[in-house]
Amino acid sequence: MFSSPWTLVLAVALAAVHLEAERLRATLVVPRRVWISLAGGASLAYVFIHILPELSAEQETLSGSRLALLPFLEHHAYLVALGGFATFYGLERLGERRQQDSSDTDGETTDEEVDEGEEDDKSDDGDWVFKVHLASFTLYNVVIGYLLVHRIDTGLWNLLFYFLAMGFHFLVTDAGFRRLHERPYHRYGRWVLAAAVVGGWTLGELLAISEVDLALLFAFLAGAVVLNVVKEELPDQQQSDFAAFAVGAAGYATLLLFL
Template sequence: MNSTVALTGILAVGLALVHVVAGQLQVLRSTLRSRWLSFSSGVSVAYVFVHILPDLGSAQATIQQGGINPQLEFLEHHVYLLALVGLAIFYGLERAAKTSRKQSQKDSGDDVTSPGVFWLHIGSFAFYNALIGYLLVHREVPGFANLIFFTIAMALHFFVNDYGLQEHHKHMYEQSGRWILVSAILAGWSVGNSTQISQAAIASLFSFLAGGIMLNVLKEELPEERESRFWAFAIGAFGYSILLLAL
């Protein structure tokens, strides 16, 4: 095992452990938890706007130069569509979860999603986590600093996702969902170490990831009932932006 594989492996385990310990945030006071989640959201958004989105322009050129399946030629000029697809998919998943919870409250008084929506949600987030694990190995911009900044941003992003999933699925998430997401990260990292893909494909995956991150952050920050903290969000966003720009 070379040093790069070992390093990304350690980071993958670290990301997986976020889902293991994230549940501990539930015991913190509501105000402290809200500040921490808003700070984490700010860091995630900063990574998207300062690092991922600026790279999408060059990613489009990469896709054009790398060549893609003839049936997908339209993506040569619309790489941002993949970010939109990521955002739309996770918006649809969020709406499905909220609708299911409302129906459950109406039918039985339980504020929890149905088993079918739970598995749809967890399956989608398992793919999302596996994608992040995969991109630990295959990043669009190589280098140690970029790897560390990516890992930090994704770790804090996982805290935000974990909170939302716990709220939607309650005991189902505690019993099985969390552990599926833990396994997905490690599986993505493992696949990344055993496969090679083109730079065009990597650019496409990062585009999809950017859309997913944006939706998953904003759905936690914007609703009034979330009790988000603007200053914590701003400190995370601007502080991490400064660090990224210093690269």
């Protein structure tokens, strides 16, 4: 039995963001730097106004629990969040290093290597860095889909705010994947991430975990979201628009605080 028809609708909508993000960006009237700054401001507002206070609440949940295998986590929700942050930071550095190595190799391309272009295309599919990156974000999206069903704060408004924040988040992380792994991501990576969101929703309908496990899951996700927001959604100075960023941050913060 469905928890709410809205959760399924929003799970499918989030999956569609991954599938149609490139097309959506191409049809936007506003410049790319404007919508990236707008999305970055809204997402950072969600982190500071919603995620961090919830993480503090999860600390209280863990403090009142008894975790037999990992007793030190009872008092360290922020340690779990740090683990999420560090995990995705390491993956980002792997991706950037791989891209840099590929650029250096491209700069030394010979005529013989040009003839082997078809093999280079295949090597993208076998890129272990991309596969690790994709696997980690698949798990990330499963958690996001799961939390559509099982959230700390219930209610339709909280569900819609969560959906909007994750939708903004997916738009820009999609751009990050295209920057680091354009060809394999467009061919099949985006489909895997889209399916992961719906898969997470399905898992949420079939399986309910304990409040303590949910707190640990949320803490890890919080750290990952903070990292991904900062690295992708706070744009470089040359590509930013502070007015759009301020509008996005102030507007979304207002919605979170007063609705």
